[in-house]
Amino acid sequence: MRNKIGKYKSSISSLKLEERMLFCNTLILGEAGAGKTNLACRIRNYAIDSNIPTLYIDFSNSYEENIELRYKDKHFNYIRFEESEEFEQQLDKLIEDKKHIYMSVDSTYFSNKRDVRSQLTKTLQKQGFLDSYYYFFHDIENLEGFYTKFEDFLLYMLSFLNLKKYGLTFLAQPHPTFENPQVKLLFTFLYLGRCSNADYFNTARLKTLPKNRFFYQYRTDYRTLLFNDIKNNLVEVDEYIFQE
Numbered sequence: 411m412r413n414k415i416g417k418y419k420s421s422i423s424s425l426k427l428e429e430r431m432l433f434c435n436t437l438i439l440g441e442a443g444a445g446k447t448n449l450a451c452r453i454r455n456y457a458i459d460s461n462i463p464t465l466y467i468d469f470s471n472s473y474e475e476n477i478e479l480r481y482k483d484k485h486f487n488y489i490r491f492e493e494s495e496e497f498e499q500q501l502d503k504l505i506e507d508k509k510h511i512y513m514s515v516d517s518t519y520f521s522n523k524r525d526v527r528s529q530l531t532k533t534l535q536k537q538g539f540l541d542s543y544y545y546f547f548h549d550i551e552n553l554e555g556f557y558t559k560f561e562d563f564l565l566y567m568l569s570f571l572n573l574k575k576y577g578l579t580f581l582a583q584p585h586p587t588f589e590n591p592q593v594k595l596l597f598t599f600l601y602l603g604r605c606s607n608a609d610y611f612n613t614a615r616l617k618t619l620p621k622n623r624f625f626y627q628y629r630t631d632y633r634t635l636l637f638n639d640i641k642n643n644l645v646e647v648d649e650y651i652f653q654e
Contacts, residue, residue, distance in 0.1 A: 411459045415452040416622075416647040425645045427456045430631060432544060435571070435596055436579040438624075439588060440603020445622035446581045449601060449647050450546055451480050453579050454510075457544045458485055462576060463508045465539060466546040471516045480652040485510040491519060493529045505538035517549075535570065545578035571596065600627040601645075615644075622647045 416425040436453065438446045450466075457464050466481070474488045487509045489501060504511050519530040539545070571578075580597075584605045587593060601624040605616040615625060626645045629638040 412452070412455045413459075415449070415456075416645055419623075419644040419646060425626075425647065427453065429460070431577070431599060432457060432460060432462060433575075433577050434598035435577045436599040436601070437588065437597040438579065438581045438601045438603070439584050439605070440601075440619075440624070441583055441605055443621055444603030444605075444619070445624070445647060445649075446603060447478065447548070448480075448622060448650055449624070450548065450579055450581050451478075451650050452647065454481075454546065455650070457576075458510065462544050463542055464510045464546065465543045466510075466512045467534075467548060468512065468514050469517045469547070469549045470514075472514050474514075477512065480650055481512060483652060486512055488512050488514070491515040491530065491533070493519070498533075501533070502536075502538075505536060505542075508542060511543075535573075540573050541575055544576040545574075547578065547580045549580075549582040598629045601625075602627070622649060 413427045414424045415427060417423065418425060431453070438449055440446050454464055454466065464485075468477070471490075473490075477488070487504055489497070489504065489511060491497065491513055501511075515530065519528055534545075577598075582588070584602075584607065602616055603624050604619040604621075619625070623644065623646050626643045627640055629640055632638045
């Protein structure tokens with residue numbers, strides 16, 4: 411079980427992923443080179459070791475040859491989103507077999523209207539995904555206009571997440587969208603990496619964080635979210651290097 415992913419900076423204790431993480435939601439924020447992908451890959455490994463199929467959605471629309479080697483293990487199944495019958499058949503087969511999926515997506519497939527459900531949104535709501543999969547949403551390039559559309563989708567997930575058995579991990583560069591109180595409540599675990607704008611989350615410590623070091627926050631496990639204490643720690647995530 412690959413649950414030890416790093417260490418706390420304030421003690422000799424190991425940073426461990428726990429079963430609760432699989433059912434709650436994680437937010438990873440940081441600028442390019444902060445170590446977001448490395449951390450997400452470690453969470454993915456933990457989900458794989460827990461026998462939970464994963465859906466990794468790459469919004470940079472990457473071609474297979476451009477994807478980092480660390481994802482290309484025996485569980486890697488690449489598919490490129492398109493609105494076609496052939497795509498749906500290929501995807502349904504992967505879901506039926508509970509395969510781990512790496513889906514390359516152009517973010518323009520999302521609708522920018524609240525009352526319109528895009529084909530991509532419908533795809534993400536397939537019952538096989540909702541029943542069995544842990545989701546990863548990776549906004550790599552922070553595309554202009556992307557958040558205008560995706561903020562609506564994040565808020566929509568307030569109801570969408572009630573349908574899911576497992577949680578999700580969302581990776582992004584820091585943005586005012588994530589200061590929204592409703593959006594913040596979506597996430598139980600929060601990893602803040604390097605960020606040059608000290609206004610975000612009201613901490614100047616983020617400006618000088620090296621790669622793979624995060625300001626880690628998590629909500630304690632009480633029944634009522636609004637009254638849960640938030641614990642804070644500085645953590646170092648080990649670099650994951652995949653070897654064939």
